[in-house]
Amino acid sequence: MQPNPSTVTSGAVRRGLQGSGTHWPSVVFQVLLAASLLFTLVALLVLLADVLGRGMPVLSERGIDFLTAPLSSDPAKAGVGQALWGTFVIGVIVVGVAFPLGVATAVYLEEYATGSRLTRLVDVNIRNLAGVPSIVYGLLGLAVFVGLFKWLGLGNGRNVIAGGLTVAVLVLPIVIITAAEAIRAVPISIREAGYGVGASRWQVTAKLVLPAAFPGILTGIVLSLSRALGETAPLILAGAVLGSFSSGNADLLGQLLGPYTALPMVVYRWTTLPQDEFRQLAAAGMVVLLAITFAANGLAIYLRNRYSRVW
Amino acid sequence: MSIDSVTVTEPVIRLEAVDLYYGTFRAVRDISYAFPANAITALIGPSGCGKSTLLRSINRMNDLVPGARATGRMLYHGEDLYGHGVDPVEVRRRIGMVFQKPNPFPKSIYDNVAFGPRVNGIKGDLDDLVEASLRRAALWDDVKDKLRQSGLALSGGQQQRLCIARAIATEPEVILMDEPCSALDPRSTLQIEELMLELKTRYTIIIVTHNMQQAARASDETVFLTMGDDRAGYLVEAGTTSDLFTNPRSQLTEDYVSGRFG
Numbered sequence: 309m310q311p312n313p314s315t316v317t318s319g320a321v322r323r324g325l326q327g328s329g330t331h332w333p334s335v336v337f338q339v340l341l342a343a344s345l346l347f348t349l350v351a352l353l354v355l356l357a358d359v360l361g362r363g364m365p366v367l368s369e370r371g372i373d374f375l376t377a378p379l380s381s382d383p384a385k386a387g388v389g390q391a392l393w394g395t396f397v398i399g400v401i402v403v404g405v406a407f408p409l410g411v412a413t414a415v416y417l418e419e420y421a422t423g424s425r426l427t428r429l430v431d432v433n434i435r436n437l438a439g440v441p442s443i444v445y446g447l448l449g450l451a452v453f454v455g456l457f458k459w460l461g462l463g464n465g466r467n468v469i470a471g472g473l474t475v476a477v478l479v480l481p482i483v484i485i486t487a488a489e490a491i492r493a494v495p496i497s498i499r500e501a502g503y504g505v506g507a508s509r510w511q512v513t514a515k516l517v518l519p520a521a522f523p524g525i526l527t528g529i530v531l532s533l534s535r536a537l538g539e540t541a542p543l544i545l546a547g548a549v550l551g552s553f554s555s556g557n558a559d560l561l562g563q564l565l566g567p568y569t570a571l572p573m574v575v576y577r578w579t580t581l582p583q584d585e586f587r588q589l590a591a592a593g594m595v596v597l598l599a600i601t602f603a604a605n606g607l608a609i610y611l612r613n614r615y616s617r618v619w
Numbered sequence: 620m621s622i623d624s625v626t627v628t629e630p631v632i633r634l635e636a637v638d639l640y641y642g643t644f645r646a647v648r649d650i651s652y653a654f655p656a657n658a659i660t661a662l663i664g665p666s667g668c669g670k671s672t673l674l675r676s677i678n679r680m681n682d683l684v685p686g687a688r689a690t691g692r693m694l695y696h697g698e699d700l701y702g703h704g705v706d707p708v709e710v711r712r713r714i715g716m717v718f719q720k721p722n723p724f725p726k727s728i729y730d731n732v733a734f735g736p737r738v739n740g741i742k743g744d745l746d747d748l749v750e751a752s753l754r755r756a757a758l759w760d761d762v763k764d765k766l767r768q769s770g771l772a773l774s775g776g777q778q779q780r781l782c783i784a785r786a787i788a789t790e791p792e793v794i795l796m797d798e799p800c801s802a803l804d805p806r807s808t809l810q811i812e813e814l815m816l817e818l819k820t821r822y823t824i825i826i827v828t829h830n831m832q833q834a835a836r837a838s839d840e841t842v843f844l845t846m847g848d849d850r851a852g853y854l855v856e857a858g859t860t861s862d863l864f865t866n867p868r869s870q871l872t873e874d875y876v877s878g879r880f881g
């Protein structure tokens with residue numbers, strides 16, 4: 309029953325609008341939410357501060373030398389040069405292999421093979437593959453890629469290409485899933501508009517759907533690249549060297565087919581060594597790895613904004 | 620009626636006993652009708668009676684819906700649109716479409732209009748074609764200084780005119796419009812209607828509308844569909860708009876156009 313407006317005093321209206329005071333459950337909920345945010349932030353900050361505090365002295369003291377020097381049993385001389393190279397090559401292989409394959413697969417699943425039972429089966433399996441522990445991919449890399457290079461007679465097969473391919477396969481499901489989601493998010497009305505003016509399926513896909521999905525695809529690519537560059541377990545199996553080794557004066561091909569290592573491997577190795585100096589080196593290596601990851605993410609955000617603005 | 624008072628034109632599109640299905644559900648049953656050339660035909664009827672389904676199957680847009688299929692014959696200048704070897708892409712090039720919700724591409728105004736000609740490999744001066752299409756869609760004066768701006772930055776009515784410009788840039792023969800004004804204000808609606816009247820000298824237009832005044836104002840022919848007990852839409856009555864509105868033969872039609880039902 310509504311009160312008759314003319315008889316309601318303004319004070320009553322104000323009291324009505326102000327409600328009955330504090331709603332405690334929502335206050336508690338809000339505090340809980342804020343607390344969990346704070347917990348995450350604090351954990352992150354402590355981690356960052358710890359790593360920076362121990363790593364920065366090494367970095368500022370050694371400077372470029374630390375980034376270029378090869379592995380060594382002498383902590384004063386050891387650097388991440390070989391590891392940076394390995395990580396760089398792995399990154400290139402991941403970008404060159406996983407992204408075209410992943411995006412092409414996603415396009416096929418979303419635009420061409422929609423709705424069939426086989427598609428749904430493949431879709432479910434890709435989702436499961438994304439959750440498979442990375443060590444399993446290491447076994448795959450050992451059996452398939454290392455085995456292949458060995459069979460081809462290229463040394464013992466434990467080279468950076470085998471490692472890169474292993475990690476590429478590892479992130480492939482993530483690339484496919486994020487790309488498929490980005491493609492699915494493109495409104496059907498855009499596709500219909502394209503078909504409506506007589507565009508073929510390929511034209512609709514290439515000129516309308518992919519450009520519209522591009523920012524989302526890009527985000528997925530960079531996320532999986534960050535993951536790829538941080539992986540250690542599969543690389544151990546796929547033949548990355550844990551100790552120090554010499555690339556000597558090998559040419560590019562020799563380096564690609566010879567022993568290799570990567571940043572996370574080196575960091576892991578250094579933390580297991582008895583000398584304290586190596587733990588500082590490990591922290592410095594982590595700073596470098598974090599810097600690379602942040603740079604990759606920054607690049608993704610930049611590209612995404614740039615391409616969104618073209619519209 | 621004397622013979623010269625009617626324009627005798629060969630139908631562009633002729634439907635013969637058309638049934639349309641989604642999976643096993645029959646959405647439209649037994650439609651036979653010939654759409655006259657260079658005229659505006661309105662499709663009216665209650666919600667869910669299959670107007671959009673019928674419209675979208677004329678240019679094979681419903682091929683994109685999994686499970687959608689058609690039986691009977693749909694003829695375009697006597698050729699079966701669903702015949703063996705017919706390429707839906709070629710069908711849609713000749714039978715263009717404007718949708719209920721304006722759906723410009725997330726591209727510039729220019730690229731929106733140029734998209735169709737580009738994918739169809741139309742030769743000739745693209746700038747001229749874009750200008751001519753925008754002029755015919757009564758949008759040129761609004762956008763001539765900002766052709767490089769996003770089509771999404773226009774107002775709803777302008778967006779819909781952009782979509783019409785985009786549709787006519789590929790020079791189709793037939794334009795299908797599915798409630799093109801339902802998202803627009805009365806003024807934009809009138810603009811689109813005036814536009815349709817101009818366009819019909821060059822194109823054959825089939826328009827779905829829920830707006831009885833619009834059908835009465837803007838169309839030459841009207842087709843009234845309704846739903847049977849099996850929920851399938853069927854054709855109740857069709858003819859010239861003035862006949863159908865002033866002299867409906869069926870009680871269902873009379874109730875519907877006078878607003879007593881639907």
Ligand SMILES: Nc1ncnc2c1ncn2[C@@H]1O[C@H](COP(=O)(O)OP(=O)(O)OP(=O)(O)O)[C@@H](O)[C@H]1O
Pocket residue numbers: 641646664665666667668669670671672673684850
């Ligand atoms: N994609 C689809 N899959 C299955 N059934 C559909 C699909 N689209 C439409 N239908 C069904 O087909 C029938 C006709 O739908 P349609 O959209 O053609 O009606 P309409 O006359 O355009 O209605 P409205 O005036 O509300 O737009 C409805 O019963 C609807 O539920």
Ligand SMILES: [Mg+2]
Pocket residue numbers: 670671672797
């Ligand atoms: Mg409809």
